[in-house]
Amino acid sequence: MQTYDLSGGKLCDTLPAALRADILSGAIAPGEKLPSKRRLAEHHGISINTVQNAYEQLIAEGYIESRERSGYYVSDLPTSLSSSALPPVGEEVTEQAPPVWLDLVTNTPDGTRFPFSLWARLMRRVLTEEGEALLAPLPAAGAPALQSAIAEYLRHGRGIAVEPCQVVIGAGTEYLYHLLLQLLGRERVYGLEDPGHSKIARIYALNGVRFRPVPLDEGGVCADAPERLGIEVLHISPNHHFPTGIVTPATRRRALLAWMGQGDRYIIEDDYDSEFRFTGRPIPPLFGMDTADRVIYMNTFSKTIAPSMRISYMVLPKPLLARYRQQLGFYACPVPAFEQYTLARFLREGHFERHLHRMRTFYRTRRDAVIALLQSAPFAARIRIKEADAGLHFLVELKIDRSDGELRSVLEKGGIRVAFLGDYHIEKKEGKTDTHTIVLNYSGVEPERLAEGIRRLCETL
Amino acid sequence: MQTYDLSGGKLCDTLPAALRADILSGAIAPGEKLPSKRRLAEHHGISINTVQNAYEQLIAEGYIESRERSGYYVSDLPTSLSSSALPPVGEEVTEQAPPVWLDLVTNTPDGTRFPFSLWARLMRRVLTEEGEALLAPLPAAGAPALQSAIAEYLRHGRGIAVEPCQVVIGAGTEYLYHLLLQLLGRERVYGLEDPGHSKIARIYALNGVRFRPVPLDEGGVCADAPERLGIEVLHISPNHHFPTGIVTPATRRRALLAWMGQGDRYIIEDDYDSEFRFTGRPIPPLFGMDTADRVIYMNTFSKTIAPSMRISYMVLPKPLLARYRQQLGFYACPVPAFEQYTLARFLREGHFERHLHRMRTFYRTRRDAVIALLQSAPFAARIRIKEADAGLHFLVELKIDRSDGELRSVLEKGGIRVAFLGDYHIEKKEGKTDTHTIVLNYSGVEPERLAEGIRRLCETL
Numbered sequence: 001m002q003t004y005d006l007s008g009g010k011l012c013d014t015l016p017a018a019l020r021a022d023i024l025s026g027a028i029a030p031g032e033k034l035p036s037k038r039r040l041a042e043h044h045g046i047s048i049n050t051v052q053n054a055y056e057q058l059i060a061e062g063y064i065e066s067r068e069r070s071g072y073y074v075s076d077l078p079t080s081l082s083s084s085a086l087p088p089v090g091e092e093v094t095e096q097a098p099p100v101w102l103d104l105v106t107n108t109p110d111g112t113r114f115p116f117s118l119w120a121r122l123m124r125r126v127l128t129e130e131g132e133a134l135l136a137p138l139p140a141a142g143a144p145a146l147q148s149a150i151a152e153y154l155r156h157g158r159g160i161a162v163e164p165c166q167v168v169i170g171a172g173t174e175y176l177y178h179l180l181l182q183l184l185g186r187e188r189v190y191g192l193e194d195p196g197h198s199k200i201a202r203i204y205a206l207n208g209v210r211f212r213p214v215p216l217d218e219g220g221v222c223a224d225a226p227e228r229l230g231i232e233v234l235h236i237s238p239n240h241h242f243p244t245g246i247v248t249p250a251t252r253r254r255a256l257l258a259w260m261g262q263g264d265r266y267i268i269e270d271d272y273d274s275e276f277r278f279t280g281r282p283i284p285p286l287f288g289m290d291t292a293d294r295v296i297y298m299n300t301f302s303k304t305i306a307p308s309m310r311i312s313y314m315v316l317p318k319p320l321l322a323r324y325r326q327q328l329g330f331y332a333c334p335v336p337a338f339e340q341y342t343l344a345r346f347l348r349e350g351h352f353e354r355h356l357h358r359m360r361t362f363y364r365t366r367r368d369a370v371i372a373l374l375q376s377a378p379f380a381a382r383i384r385i386k387e388a389d390a391g392l393h394f395l396v397e398l399k400i401d402r403s404d405g406e407l408r409s410v411l412e413k414g415g416i417r418v419a420f421l422g423d424y425h426i427e428k429k430e431g432k433t434d435t436h437t438i439v440l441n442y443s444g445v446e447p448e449r450l451a452e453g454i455r456r457l458c459e460t461l
Numbered sequence: 462m463q464t465y466d467l468s469g470g471k472l473c474d475t476l477p478a479a480l481r482a483d484i485l486s487g488a489i490a491p492g493e494k495l496p497s498k499r500r501l502a503e504h505h506g507i508s509i510n511t512v513q514n515a516y517e518q519l520i521a522e523g524y525i526e527s528r529e530r531s532g533y534y535v536s537d538l539p540t541s542l543s544s545s546a547l548p549p550v551g552e553e554v555t556e557q558a559p560p561v562w563l564d565l566v567t568n569t570p571d572g573t574r575f576p577f578s579l580w581a582r583l584m585r586r587v588l589t590e591e592g593e594a595l596l597a598p599l600p601a602a603g604a605p606a607l608q609s610a611i612a613e614y615l616r617h618g619r620g621i622a623v624e625p626c627q628v629v630i631g632a633g634t635e636y637l638y639h640l641l642l643q644l645l646g647r648e649r650v651y652g653l654e655d656p657g658h659s660k661i662a663r664i665y666a667l668n669g670v671r672f673r674p675v676p677l678d679e680g681g682v683c684a685d686a687p688e689r690l691g692i693e694v695l696h697i698s699p700n701h702h703f704p705t706g707i708v709t710p711a712t713r714r715r716a717l718l719a720w721m722g723q724g725d726r727y728i729i730e731d732d733y734d735s736e737f738r739f740t741g742r743p744i745p746p747l748f749g750m751d752t753a754d755r756v757i758y759m760n761t762f763s764k765t766i767a768p769s770m771r772i773s774y775m776v777l778p779k780p781l782l783a784r785y786r787q788q789l790g791f792y793a794c795p796v797p798a799f800e801q802y803t804l805a806r807f808l809r810e811g812h813f814e815r816h817l818h819r820m821r822t823f824y825r826t827r828r829d830a831v832i833a834l835l836q837s838a839p840f841a842a843r844i845r846i847k848e849a850d851a852g853l854h855f856l857v858e859l860k861i862d863r864s865d866g867e868l869r870s871v872l873e874k875g876g877i878r879v880a881f882l883g884d885y886h887i888e889k890k891e892g893k894t895d896t897h898t899i900v901l902n903y904s905g906v907e908p909e910r911l912a913e914g915i916r917r918l919c920e921t922l
Contacts, residue, residue, distance in 0.1 A: 018605070018609075020605065027591070027594050034559070112593070113595055114593075116592065116593045116595075116596065120588050120589075120592075122587065123584070123588055123590065123799075127581050127584055127585065128581075131577065131581075132573070132575075133488050134577075134769065135575055135577065135766075135767035135768075135769050136767075136768075136769060137768040137769050137771070138769060144481065148479075152855065170791055171632045171636070171771075171795035171796070172795055174792055174793065174795075175632070175636070175795055178639055181668075186668070186669045187669075199791060202791065205666070206789075207642075207643065207647070208644040208648075208786070232657065299846070302793075305596075306596035306597075307596075307597075307598040307793070308595065308596050308598050308599060308797060308798045309596070309795045309797065310598060310632075310793060310794075310795050310796070310797055327667070328667070330660060330663065331635055332633050332635065332763075332768070332771060333771070333886045334632035334633055334635075334636055334771050334795055335632070335771070335797075336769065336770065336771055336796075336797060336800050337769045338799070338800070339585075339797050339799070339800075380515040
């Protein structure tokens with residue numbers, strides 16, 4: 001039995017916190033039985049009442065459930081549950097949202113597929129071989145070994161030639177967005193794809209940056225929109241747009257580069273899930289077409305390795321690199337040396353490309369299974385699958401009259417969490433709220449569970 | 462012999478980069494002899510010319526030196542050397558600053574004192590015991606185990622009672638400043654101690670935040686200044702001000718809290734090196750005196766463990782915590798789970814307090830040795846040591862006529878890098894530039910080297 005350190009404060013606070021931590025971290029798995037109240041109490045030399053209260057609190061919060069005459073079990077949690085899902089401090093939980101049983105919104109990579117034991121072996125080697133060098137401060141842009149390994153990967157894997165010194169390593173793309181705002185200047189007007197990642201808009205808003213939603217057509221960002229809207233920095237994902245899945249064609253790319261060339265303008269190219277393309281050849285990044293040295297390339301290892309792996313990077317064109325060093329070179333690199341050295345080896349020794357290859361196969365199989373289930377469902381005639389060639393999500397167009405809101409609430413009552421295309425609209429337009437299109441993030445969806453979800457759903461509807 | 466991966470680009474770029482990386486990371490130590498040109502060339506199957514060019518470039522950059530009839534050796538580098546010290550990309554190096562031989566500016570903790578093998582053991586245990594749980598996403602504020610361990614440390618070590626959930630973990634204080642700007646709002650007027658950490662002013666400026674320098678007297682921030690200057694968020698280090706070393710007395714603390722209580726105002730308390738107090742009892746943080754729930758406590762492990770350890774934390778008062786979760790809870794915690802779990806164990810098992818205890822003894826001995834050397838120097842009658850009770854720096858007041866600028870340039874010619882009190886003035890005032898006071902950061906100063914520096918200096922003067 002796990003022993004908890006309960007010395008850190010009032011027992012009535014620490015026991016639930018310790019249990020919650022273990023559930024959130026996965027140390028106690030969903031479905032696992034918790035020790036009996038008596039056993040846990042004896043183990044820690046505390047009263048059964050204290051344990052009883054802790055268990056009751058966790059039931060109220062939805063972490064565990066009590067099964068009659070059997071005991072306490074860890075609930076199935078959506079993998080995205082984090083402290084933001086907890087009730088705010090000092091507020092009573094008044095309304096309990098139904099527990100999420102099937103999450104079609106969060107694209108958490110399947111952690112069990114990651115070659116963890118190999119990774120752990122690399123970590124042990126780094127620990128032994130690098131030793132105290134791991135304590136030395138790193139250059140602001142990151143460990144040169146990782147910069148080189150990323151540059152090499154980009155050359156092989158994405159077909160773009162960059163020098164290692166152009167790679168700037170950050171603790172997640174969110175961190176890099178902050179750096180870029182400081183580098184390009186907050187007085188500029190930023191353009192964001194609409195629909196798009198609402199998180200980017202949120203970060204820009206929190207940082208007081210002026211940004212404008214830029215409309216899309218079937219080729220991605222409308223060619224004339226950036227000029228018309230007075231955009232100065234355009235933030236796009238032309239290789240696989242989220243959530244529509246659009247791949248921007250070459251002519252549109254050239255048009256956007258032409259727009260960029262006409263002034264002191266920049267394009268931030270977010271290549272967030274280019275690794276998972278199932279049909280045809282990989283889409284070469286816009287970065288490689290840029291002759292004006294003003295496209296910034298960004299990518300992350302959160303999706304390809306693990307979300308807890310807070311390593312992302314951007315590739316700065318050389319003129320910006322000089323400015324970066326001068327203005328932002330004083331910032332310490334936020335990623336620990338240890339993770340950087342481990343990842344550098346993982347890349348250099350070919351494990352990353354092998355892992356990607358396995359994951360592509362795995363995701364393709366899963367995507368096929370999910371689509372097959374949907375297409376054999378009783379409601380198959382009323383849906384249409386779109387943009388399933390790439391990435392960890394696709395669109396499900398619904399030929400139904402129900403509004404998105406109605407359908408969402410029916411699904412939520414059944415414990416199914418979905419997102420509609422409209423949820424990703426930055427500019428909410430009156431009367432245009434019903435998109436009748438679900439953005440289905442399938443990477444974490446067990447086909448068996450989806451089959452059961454479809455059965456339940458058909459009963460409800 | 463170290464093997465370099467030279468596949469990442471043009472060889473004439475990658476070999477110097479690989480060598481530079483090894484020197485910066487400490488993998489090749491100062492004073493160490495490099496392989497002969499012939500040997501390195503053979504080892505990598507490259508031409509001697511390529512190696513020759515690489516060595517010459519590194520000599521020009523000051524990383525290595527050639528000793529006649531002996532070979533190439535790694536130069537003594539200041540530990541703060543990072544990519545920002547490198548010439549900007551695409552620019553020629555026109556003027557070469559003399560190499561720094563004795564750095565009295567950078568307070569890099571002495572890495573060799575850190576119990577690295579113990580740390581590595583903990584890392585191995587975390588790897589084995591946590592396993593794949595290390596891949597799971599963490600709550601935004603950090604790993605609950607680390608939050609608890611920090612709360613416990615604050616209770617024992619700093620005498621303040623906080624709940625684990627109030628602790629927000631970030632990748633360095635710079636990261637936390639960014640979070641705080643978003644949390645408290647960028648439209649507010651921030652007040653910064655003047656003199657003070659110029660880095661904070663730089664971050665505020667880069668983020669377009671209005672800030673005003675707040676003057677100090679012998680008790681720290683002048684009691685009436687925040688009100689007079691229209692400050693809304695006051696950023697201070699009352700327990701040991703950098704660089705003056707002032708400890709703000711209780712009456713002044715009460716006055717500042719009274720100012721804070723009169724409006725929607727906040728105090729950010731930076732407790733950056735409170736662990737290293739040598740005389741008397743530790744100074745209890747302002748946080749513990751706050752009854753209005755508007756003091757934010759900040760600290761970092763960069764100074765106490767290693768600068769490459771990008772883990773800092775802040776303690777939010779509860780009303781702010783609710784706002785943090787609502788507004789910023791979507792940010793992923795930027796610190797890898799692995800480092801958080803390791804640090805949690807390091808704290809929980811008492812290693813951190815033992816390490817602090819050893820470091821206090823070590824730094825006190827070093828400080829005493831440095832002061833003894835200065836007081837027995839030929840110029841001893843013309844200096845006065847001030848504020849040496851705490852922290853990793855003290856002041857050296859100079860009774861001389863030379864301007865700060867003149868003295869700096871004499872010292873720099875001898876390879877001695879110093880900072881004057883005036884360097885930390887945020888508001889540079891005409892005619893007030895000569896402070897005749899050196900801020901001596903001694904933590905990385907070898908007494909033997911200082912003795913030699915004093916000899917050289919006396920010859921020069």
